[in-house]
Amino acid sequence: MTNEKNKYLFPLIVMASLFFLFGFITTMNNSTIEFLKSAFGLNDVQKQLPNTFFYGAYILSIPVGFLINKIGYRFSIFTGLGLIAIGFFASIPGVGFGYYGFLSAVSIFAIGVVILQVAAAPYVVALGPAKSSASRLTLTNALNSVATVIAPIFVSILLVTPELAPGETLDNSAIKDIVAGPFTGIGIATAVILIIMLFLKLPNIKEKEEEEGKTGNYKSSAFKYTHVWLGSLAIFVYMGIEIGIPSFFADFAAKKGAVIETSTTDMLKFYWGGLMVGRLIGIFVLNKFKPNLILSICALGGAALLGGSIAMSGNISMWLFLGTGLFHSIMWPVIYSLALEDLGPHSDVASGVIATSVIGAAILMPIMGGIQTATGTVIAAVSAIFIYYAYLIFFATKGSKIR
Numbered sequence: 108m109t110n111e112k113n114k115y116l117f118p119l120i121v122m123a124s125l126f127f128l129f130g131f132i133t134t135m136n137n138s139t140i141e142f143l144k145s146a147f148g149l150n151d152v153q154k155q156l157p158n159t160f161f162y163g164a165y166i167l168s169i170p171v172g173f174l175i176n177k178i179g180y181r182f183s184i185f186t187g188l189g190l191i192a193i194g195f196f197a198s199i200p201g202v203g204f205g206y207y208g209f210l211s212a213v214s215i216f217a218i219g220v221v222i223l224q225v226a227a228a229p230y231v232v233a234l235g236p237a238k239s240s241a242s243r244l245t246l247t248n249a250l251n252s253v254a255t256v257i258a259p260i261f262v263s264i265l266l267v268t269p270e271l272a273p274g275e276t277l278d279n280s281a282i283k284d285i286v287a288g289p290f291t292g293i294g295i296a297t298a299v300i301l302i303i304m305l306f307l308k309l310p311n312i313k314e315k316e317e318e319e320g321k322t323g324n325y326k327s328s329a330f331k332y333t334h335v336w337l338g339s340l341a342i343f344v345y346m347g348i349e350i351g352i353p354s355f356f357a358d359f360a361a362k363k364g365a366v367i368e369t370s371t372t373d374m375l376k377f378y379w380g381g382l383m384v385g386r387l388i389g390i391f392v393l394n395k396f397k398p399n400l401i402l403s404i405c406a407l408g409g410a411a412l413l414g415g416s417i418a419m420s421g422n423i424s425m426w427l428f429l430g431t432g433l434f435h436s437i438m439w440p441v442i443y444s445l446a447l448e449d450l451g452p453h454s455d456v457a458s459g460v461i462a463t464s465v466i467g468a469a470i471l472m473p474i475m476g477g478i479q480t481a482t483g484t485v486i487a488a489v490s491a492i493f494i495y496y497a498y499l500i501f502f503a504t505k506g507s508k509i510r
Contacts, residue, residue, distance in 0.1 A: 147205075159473055165464070172460065232444065363416075402442065
């Protein structure tokens with residue numbers, strides 16, 4: 108058992124570093140919303156488009172799953188890293204063509220993140236016994252959470268608009284000057300990681316999956332497993348939970364009269380910090396309790412804090428709203444591990460099916476933005492999150508058990 112753990116220790120560390128990378132990029136993309144709104148003069152729906160362009164790339168997840176099945180996890184990771192580097196370099200001239208030119212470049216590095224995400228989850232699941240897969244995914248997601256805490260700080264320091272008069276916006280060249288340094292730095296860092304990984308030898312878990320396929324009693328396709336589809340829907344609504352809180356935080360804090368001494372973007376570090384702390388705790392908790400139970404408790408806890416934040420006002424409301432991150436922390440890894448359970452050789456394609464639902468952020472954020480515009484209040488928009496919590500409780504208690 109010790110040799111088995113040692114065998115998988117190094118590749119697990121490598122996977123954790125990739126979780127850090129796409130966690131940083133994902134959160135950074137979301138954290139740029141207020142900067143872009145001010146710089147380009149966007150309305151409530153337009154400012155959510157970075158989420159639409161970024162998470163919309165996850166519609167490619169199923170084809171990516173088949174790609175990974177053909178070329179293997181190692182070459183898929185190289186491809187993902189390459190696209191991320193290209194996307195960040197392309198973002199700089201993209202700004203010169205305006206908001207939609209910038210968003211087009213976002214789509215490029217988003218596809219790279221999709222490839223990494225689809226490849227990384229089943230790889231981590233396969234690096235050890237099935238019973239501890241949720242704990243391993245939570246471990247790698249803990250490092251992902253470290254990145255999500257750093258990213259808003261990174262954005263608040265480096266992506267800052269100068270003082271603007273009401274209705275005034277920046278011209279494209281000024282925005283280009285602001286984003287050039289940070290985006291070039293991320294592109295170079297990603298390229299360096301890619302070069303390093305070219306010289307690393309990662310185990311071929313495909314052989315392990317094929318062996319399981321010979322010895323296990325599996326259906327002919329990942330598409331025939333009900334819990335995969337229900338898990339995919341769980342990821343879809345989870346994205347409305349995880350991304351909904353930071354996306355609407357600025358408007359919610361203003362609505363509740365919270366007094367913020369720093370920027371609203373900087374305050375998001377507390378939300379993402381809650382996810383980080385929760386995932387660190389989850390590494391140990393998930394080794395002792397069933398993932399289904401923990402997911403139910405977290406959904407109920409998140410709903411309670413959100414309800415409290417709506418009922419209260421001022422800074423208490425704001426802290427309850429940000430505090431939901433603690434309960435959101437283990438939702439992603441637990442949903443993913445439950446949805447990938449008992450799939451053996453179908454894990455890579457199933458991971459693509461599940462990851463496709465990350466487009467939930469691309470679809471649900473504009474819808475919630477539309478609700479805010481139609482009702483004139485952000486409260487109506489964030490109240491939709493209660494529906495998402497309810498579905499996660501269903502998936503935890505029943506949906507994940509349907510085979």
